[in-house]
Amino acid sequence: MTRDETIDRFLENVAAVAAETARVRGRAGVDRMIADLIGGDSVVYCPRLTELERSIALPEDRVTDDYTSASVCVEEVFAGIAETGSLVSTSAGGRAVQGGLVPQHHIALIATDRIVETLDHFFSQWGDGPPTNITLETGPSRTADIELTLTIGVHGPGRLSVIAVEE
Amino acid sequence: MTPTVAPIDFRSNAAAAVQDSLLRAALRNATDTFAAKRAQAAACVPLEELREAASGIRSEVLGNLSSYLDRFIERASRAGAQVHRAADSAAARETIFSILKQHRVDKVVKAKSMVSEEIHLNDYLIANGIRVVETDLGEYIIQLASEQPSHIIVPAIHKDRRQVGRLFAEKLSCEYSEDPAQLTKVAQQTLRREFLSAAAGISGANFAVAESGSVVLFTNEGNGRMCTTLPRLHIVVLSIEKIIPSLADLPTFIRLLPRSATGQAITSYLSVITGPRKLGDRTGAEELHIVFVDNGRSSIVAGEYRDMLKCIRCGACLNACPVYRTVGGHVYGATYPGPMGIILSVLLEGMAKAHPLLDATTLCGACGEVCPVKVPLPDLLRRLRERRVEEGFTPAIERAGIAAFGRAASLGGLFTLGRSMARVLWPLMEKLIDPQTLGRLPKPAERSFQRRVR
Numbered sequence: 001m002t003r004d005e006t007i008d009r010f011l012e013n014v015a016a017v018a019a020e021t022a023r024v025r026g027r028a029g030v031d032r033m034i035a036d037l038i039g040g041d042s043v044v045y046c047p048r049l050t051e052l053e054r055s056i057a058l059p060e061d062r063v064t065d066d067y068t069s070a071s072v073c074v075e076e077v078f079a080g081i082a083e084t085g086s087l088v089s090t091s092a093g094g095r096a097v098q099g100g101l102v103p104q105h106h107i108a109l110i111a112t113d114r115i116v117e118t119l120d121h122f123f124s125q126w127g128d129g130p131p132t133n134i135t136l137e138t139g140p141s142r143t144a145d146i147e148l149t150l151t152i153g154v155h156g157p158g159r160l161s162v163i164a165v166e167e
Numbered sequence: 168m169t170p171t172v173a174p175i176d177f178r179s180n181a182a183a184a185v186q187d188s189l190l191r192a193a194l195r196n197a198t199d200t201f202a203a204k205r206a207q208a209a210a211c212v213p214l215e216e217l218r219e220a221a222s223g224i225r226s227e228v229l230g231n232l233s234s235y236l237d238r239f240i241e242r243a244s245r246a247g248a249q250v251h252r253a254a255d256s257a258a259a260r261e262t263i264f265s266i267l268k269q270h271r272v273d274k275v276v277k278a279k280s281m282v283s284e285e286i287h288l289n290d291y292l293i294a295n296g297i298r299v300v301e302t303d304l305g306e307y308i309i310q311l312a313s314e315q316p317s318h319i320i321v322p323a324i325h326k327d328r329r330q331v332g333r334l335f336a337e338k339l340s341c342e343y344s345e346d347p348a349q350l351t352k353v354a355q356q357t358l359r360r361e362f363l364s365a366a367a368g369i370s371g372a373n374f375a376v377a378e379s380g381s382v383v384l385f386t387n388e389g390n391g392r393m394c395t396t397l398p399r400l401h402i403v404v405l406s407i408e409k410i411i412p413s414l415a416d417l418p419t420f421i422r423l424l425p426r427s428a429t430g431q432a433i434t435s436y437l438s439v440i441t442g443p444r445k446l447g448d449r450t451g452a453e454e455l456h457i458v459f460v461d462n463g464r465s466s467i468v469a470g471e472y473r474d475m476l477k478c479i480r481c482g483a484c485l486n487a488c489p490v491y492r493t494v495g496g497h498v499y500g501a502t503y504p505g506p507m508g509i510i511l512s513v514l515l516e517g518m519a520k521a522h523p524l525l526d527a528t529t530l531c532g533a534c535g536e537v538c539p540v541k542v543p544l545p546d547l548l549r550r551l552r553e554r555r556v557e558e559g560f561t562p563a564i565e566r567a568g569i570a571a572f573g574r575a576a577s578l579g580g581l582f583t584l585g586r587s588m589a590r591v592l593w594p595l596m597e598k599l600i601d602p603q604t605l606g607r608l609p610k611p612a613e614r615s616f617q618r619r620v621r
């Protein structure tokens with residue numbers, strides 16, 4: 001698969017699991033897109049651990065450090081897996097992985113060079129020393145426990161937006 | 168033979184279940200949907216190759232289980248987890264309770280775990296004054312209703328939206344609704360408070376990874392992630408055979424487990440947890456305990472039924488089984504229902520108690536065909552039926568008299584059904600089962616049966 005095909009496959013599979021997708025070239029478009037996505041009254045949690053996270057313009061009066069009181073989490077994820085359309089977050093670097101779980105809306109930024117083709121590519125790198133937590137997130141939270149009726153948004157986010165950022 | 172053990176009364180249970188038209192409709196809907204989704208999802212991957220690979224990995228682990236366990240324990244401990252081994256259910260319950268007591272925990276949030284059902288953990292903790300909150304929606308529903316799970320993947324499969332609506336209105340004092348989305352929201356709001364205030368989370372694990380000492384959890388709702396990351400204390404309870412060698416083996420099981428269970432290519436969430444929170448971490452419980460339950464598995468793994476322990480609890484054999492599809496999970500009167508449940512129940516709970524379940528199979532072979540790790544289910548069922556006779560347990564039919572046999576046999580080809588099974592269920596099954604399933608029922612002749620007739 002070429003790089004472009006891998007990115008396309010990733011975004012197709014992300015879209016297939018009921019998440020919103022966008023692909024932007026350069027960081028210029030990111031702020032605008034996030035401003036549109038978070039809307040007027042949300043409380044935003046952003047870990048500000050990566051350069052990309054730190055570069056995002058957010059409405060400072062509505063930013064919180066406490067993910068349990070946030071309605072939106074904006075963060076850069078560690079990797080993407082094209083095969084399944086999964087986003088990967090890890091605890092490495094002091095990230096609170098659950099920060100992307102608790103708020104109702106998860107906006108995930110992913111650098112396109114962090115997208116790998118298959119699950120094998122991703123899982124063969126850890127050997128005996130993975131970080132404390134590796135979480136794959138594929139689409140929003142869901143259940144079909146009542147009469148098998150699919151319901152989106154149970155304990156995790158009901159809305160997942162994925163922005164692939166090409167440097 | 169221990170005459171003091173009362174055998175499970177599968178026949179009366181089943182007879183009652185087939186009278187319940189609501190249950191039958193719900194079961195039909197669920198098992199049909201899952202079976203169809205599984206078939207669809209399976210068509211997107213090189214299924215046979217994957218099954219072969221998964222079966223090989225599981226066999227390799229079971230062939231060397233104690234060294235894999237030792238490796239896991241060493242690696243998990245190195246990562247800071249505290250690993251415990253419990254020989255039986257009582258030891259497992261006590262271990263878990265003493266950890267909770269040490270931490271003065273009065274409430275735990277729980278993510279779905281079949282082995283915790285196997286060891287009857289909830290009742291024990293509740294009797295000892297600890298509040299246990301099940302957080303998987305299906306488990307939450309049946310906990311509110313004080314019932315048992317009826318399916319290993321969708322535990323409340325036997326309840327329809329009106330029943331859930333009435334249950335929530337009564338127990339949670341909310342307005343009656345029969346909209347699954349609204350009911351889900353009510354549960355979500357109630358449970359969010361529990362998550363944020365619980366000092367301990369208990370979860371199962373789908374796999375334990377020997378090389379890295381990690382536990383792996385597949386969930387869709389996000390409750391598993393909440394239980395394992397929000398409380399200070401996390402206790403994982405799992406049975407000893409859940410080991411895979413390394414994280415590099417995980418993709419094979421990711422490709423098979425959700426596809427076989429719900430027809431998804433992957434669950435919404437998959438967590439790989441390696442030890443508790445470490446210096447500099449902001450994720451993970453401060454203390455992680457891993458409790459391995461044996462409950463006779465060490466001896467099963469050394470014997471002729473070892474292959475049963477390859478099972479990864481996907482539920483596909485339940486959905487494929489014409490008996491399960493007709494009667495549902497409760498009638499088995501055991502933790503694990505369906506074809507895999509019959510075998511596990513006999514192996515874990517003993518022939519004296521579980522032998523009537525051996526009537527709950529038509530030996531049609533459908534379970535073996537769908538199993539993602541190639542557990543030779545029909546073969547194991549056949550061998551256990553032979554063993555039942557050798558051990559002197561009488562199949563129900565012989566107690567009921569020969570008339571029933573005549574009735575089953577006269578239905579042409581039907582004598583290949585388990586005989587008491589045929590007597591109780593056939594007239595109903597004929598009406599209930601779709602022609603496709605019906606068509607395959609008599610296919611493989613039941614050797615042990617014919618041998619005995621001659």
Ligand code: SF4
Nearest residue numbers: 478479481482484538
């Ligand atoms: S025996 Fe096979 S099909 Fe049945 S639950 Fe286990 S893995 Fe799934």
